[in-house]
Amino acid sequence: MTIFRMEFHKIVSKKYVWIFAIVIATFYAITLSGSSSSSSRFYRKALQPVFDEVNAAAYDPAISSYIVEKQFNVTVEEIKPLLSPEIEKTIESYKGQTYQRMWEKVKDYVVNLVIRIDERKATIAKLEASPNTPLNRYLLNKYTNMPKIQANMTKWDSWIDTNKSVLPIVIAFVILLGTSGVFSDEYTSKMHGILLTCKKGRKEVFWAKLSASALFSAICALIFQLLNAIIAALYYGVPFTNTPLNSLTLFYQMPTTLSAMELYILEILGSVVGAVVLSFVTLCISSICHSNFLSFFISGIYFAIGFILSNALEANFEQGGYISRLLTLPGDVSTFSLMSLVNVLGNGKVFATANFAIPTVLLTIVVQAVVFVIAIALTFYFYNRREVIA
Amino acid sequence: MKLETHNLTKNYGEKCAVDNVNLEFEQGIYGLLGPNGAGKTTLIKMIVGILPPTKGTVTLDDTLISKLDEKYRDLLGYMPQDIGYYRTFTAKQFLEYIALLKGLEPKEAEKKIDTLLDMVGLSDAKGKRLGQFSGGMIRRVGIAQALLNDPKILVLDEPTAGLDPKERIHFRNILSELSLDRIVILSTHIVSDVESIAGKVILLRLGKVITFDTNENLLHSMEGKVWDATVTHQELDRLKTQFTIGNAFQKDSGFEVRIVSDVKPTENATPAEPSLEDVFIYHFGGLDYDNI
Ligand SMILES: Nc1ncnc2c1ncn2[C@@H]1O[C@H](COP(=O)(O)OP(=O)(O)O)[C@@H](O)[C@H]1O
Numbered sequence: 001m002t003i004f005r006m007e008f009h010k011i012v013s014k015k016y017v018w019i020f021a022i023v024i025a026t027f028y029a030i031t032l033s034g035s036s037s038s039s040s041r042f043y044r045k046a047l048q049p050v051f052d053e054v055n056a057a058a059y060d061p062a063i064s065s066y067i068v069e070k071q072f073n074v075t076v077e078e079i080k081p082l083l084s085p086e087i088e089k090t091i092e093s094y095k096g097q098t099y100q101r102m103w104e105k106v107k108d109y110v111v112n113l114v115i116r117i118d119e120r121k122a123t124i125a126k127l128e129a130s131p132n133t134p135l136n137r138y139l140l141n142k143y144t145n146m147p148k149i150q151a152n153m154t155k156w157d158s159w160i161d162t163n164k165s166v167l168p169i170v171i172a173f174v175i176l177l178g179t180s181g182v183f184s185d186e187y188t189s190k191m192h193g194i195l196l197t198c199k200k201g202r203k204e205v206f207w208a209k210l211s212a213s214a215l216f217s218a219i220c221a222l223i224f225q226l227l228n229a230i231i232a233a234l235y236y237g238v239p240f241t242n243t244p245l246n247s248l249t250l251f252y253q254m255p256t257t258l259s260a261m262e263l264y265i266l267e268i269l270g271s272v273v274g275a276v277v278l279s280f281v282t283l284c285i286s287s288i289c290h291s292n293f294l295s296f297f298i299s300g301i302y303f304a305i306g307f308i309l310s311n312a313l314e315a316n317f318e319q320g321g322y323i324s325r326l327l328t329l330p331g332d333v334s335t336f337s338l339m340s341l342v343n344v345l346g347n348g349k350v351f352a353t354a355n356f357a358i359p360t361v362l363l364t365i366v367v368q369a370v371v372f373v374i375a376i377a378l379t380f381y382f383y384n385r386r387e388v389i390a
Numbered sequence: 391m392k393l394e395t396h397n398l399t400k401n402y403g404e405k406c407a408v409d410n411v412n413l414e415f416e417q418g419i420y421g422l423l424g425p426n427g428a429g430k431t432t433l434i435k436m437i438v439g440i441l442p443p444t445k446g447t448v449t450l451d452d453t454l455i456s457k458l459d460e461k462y463r464d465l466l467g468y469m470p471q472d473i474g475y476y477r478t479f480t481a482k483q484f485l486e487y488i489a490l491l492k493g494l495e496p497k498e499a500e501k502k503i504d505t506l507l508d509m510v511g512l513s514d515a516k517g518k519r520l521g522q523f524s525g526g527m528i529r530r531v532g533i534a535q536a537l538l539n540d541p542k543i544l545v546l547d548e549p550t551a552g553l554d555p556k557e558r559i560h561f562r563n564i565l566s567e568l569s570l571d572r573i574v575i576l577s578t579h580i581v582s583d584v585e586s587i588a589g590k591v592i593l594l595r596l597g598k599v600i601t602f603d604t605n606e607n608l609l610h611s612m613e614g615k616v617w618d619a620t621v622t623h624q625e626l627d628r629l630k631t632q633f634t635i636g637n638a639f640q641k642d643s644g645f646e647v648r649i650v651s652d653v654k655p656t657e658n659a660t661p662a663e664p665s666l667e668d669v670f671i672y673h674f675g676g677l678d679y680d681n682i
């Protein structure tokens with residue numbers, strides 16, 4: 001037995017944490033199941049084998065200039081002869097309406113891709129003609145170095161989007177339940193008088209509580225991410241290939257060079273690290289609260305403020321959702337944003353002044369690192385200095 | 391080993407709970423005696439380092455206890471007045487946990503825990519959850535946990551509160567059996583707790599130390615001030631208005647009363663052997679003092 005194990009035991013032996021976790025997980029699975037449509041799944045899946053052909057078509061100068069010429073208004077009949085015979089071979093086996101719908105889909109994929117490639121070129125041209133500001137230089141660099149856009153056929157949208165809001169909230173909720181009492185429970189049970197007079201009751205207990213909470217939060221985040229992946233795999237299917245982020249509807253105008261899989265992995269990482277930061281903030285609040293409930297409540301407000309700022313102030317500025325402004329910055333650097341990352345990292349958000357332009361996510365990391373350190377320092381101070389009052 | 395408080399003071403807002411207390415502890419048992427609200431708990435919390443004083447310091451061998459930090463806590467055994475515990479832990483688990491916090495080796499802890507459980511008479515209940523323990527049993531667990539590290543400075547805040555008379559005697563025996571190479575500070579509002587075991591007594595009143603002396607000296611100082619008398623009901627009423635009355639027993643011949651007074655209170659009063667209780671009554675009066 002070690003102090004660390006005891007502290008971990010104190011957290012996980014709370015039955016209500018597990019009851020809530022299971023209820024929330026079930027609820028989460030149900031919400032997610034309602035959001036997938038089986039017909040779009042069918043077409044995506046059926047067309048998977050011609051993914052390369054669709055991409056090749058859009059990048060074929062003859063085909064793309066034809067589509068641009070026709071101002072993106074082409075029919076299946078017009079475009080069919082230009083495309084690879086592989087596509088016809090794949091679709092051939094489907095009869096009647098399905099066959100027709102399938103060709104419509106292929107046409108849409110190709111045309112949409114041509115539109116995007118075209119828009120990308122226009123954006124770059126516009127940026128080249130714009131004043132040489134740090135922001136424009138930053139954007140130009142991003143847009144010119146982006147990997148080639150691909151047809152949006154991979155289902156990565158749905159996977160990435162699960163981390164946007166519901167999942168971080170679910171994880172945060174369980175973390176708050178588990179860790180809001182870590183210190184306040186000692187005060188409520190009046191144990192801290194004994195703890196603080198034991199040889200190892202100060203530093204060692206403090207670090208044990210911190211590491212136990214960190215472990216608990218990381219495990220929570222990982223379990224829910226795993227659960228999320230299982231549910232997503234069941235409802236959306238596993239993406240059959242990696243793809244650049246800008247291929248996805250959600251992110252295609254965003255100045256990011258990441259791939260979908262990179263973002264997804266970073267989301268999971270952010271989820272775990274953010275969970276740990278959130279738990280440390282909760283510990284800090286717990287160390288000044290005499291009641292578990294109060295500590296839960298205040299920590300909840302802390303998280304909610306980040307969530308609200310990050311979502312409500314996501315203003316529709318004309319330049320797209322990738323510019324961090326003073327108004328959105330508090331939300332962008334919040335613990336919630338680290339736990340979600342869809343907004344800040346997926347959108348490739350950038351913060352620019354007259355002198356520099358940097359990816360907002362760097363600010364998020366720096367701010368959260370500061371929060372992390374301050375939370376630890378304050379918790380240590382409050383726990384050790386707390387007056388043991390009858 | 392010398393534990394000292396220097397001008398130790400604690401204010402709660404306007405209220406001064408502990409007022410400029412200077413004490414010196416060396417080996418031996420010290421009874422910290424005072425009625426409820428005298429400031430015993432506040433003083434003790436400052437001595438064990440869990441309550442920052444408003445003013446003043448506590449030192450061990452001339453070093454601030456905050457500076458000694460872990461070294462000081464290693465010497466310390468503390469039983470709070472309002473003892474904390476985890477309801478879901480068994481007595482054994484709880485003691486194992488505290489032993490861990492006190493840095494005992496697991497083997498050593500195992501032996502010590504068994505001895506202590508035996509000593510406080512909880513061997514049979516060691517597997518029971520603390521949530522099911524009676525108040526008296528919790529106190530006994532509290533005493534056991536304080537003794538785990540064989541502390542050189544043992545501080546017990548009202549350890550006998552809530553114990554029944556048998557448990558109280560048992561507790562006194564435990565204390566008197568402890569080896570004497572340590573400082574024991576024992577706070578109580580019950581005179582009989584310290585009467586037979588404390589070598590020195592500190593009387594605390596409204597946060598101030600009113601006397602700090604050996605048991606003998608205190609008793610000695612009362613010589614000639616303690617009287618026994620047998621009086622009628624009317625006489626008793628009259629005496630009550632003039633003198634401090636201790637116990638009064640109704641007998642066939644009238645009331646047999648103990649009177650604490652500098653002068654002979656009545657004609658038939660006879661000088662009596664002073665007890666610590668008389669000292670207490672002398673300083674605090676006899677009326678608002680509940681003699682359990
Ligand atoms: N946290 C507190 N806030 C305000 N007053 C307090 C607090 N703790 C104790 N007191 C007051 O200080 C005085 C001494 O209390 P305490 O040390 O508990 O006395 P004792 O232990 O001798 O009964 C009492 O008058 C009490 O009301």
Ligand SMILES: [Mg+2]
Nearest residue numbers: 430431471548
């Ligand atoms: Mg008290």
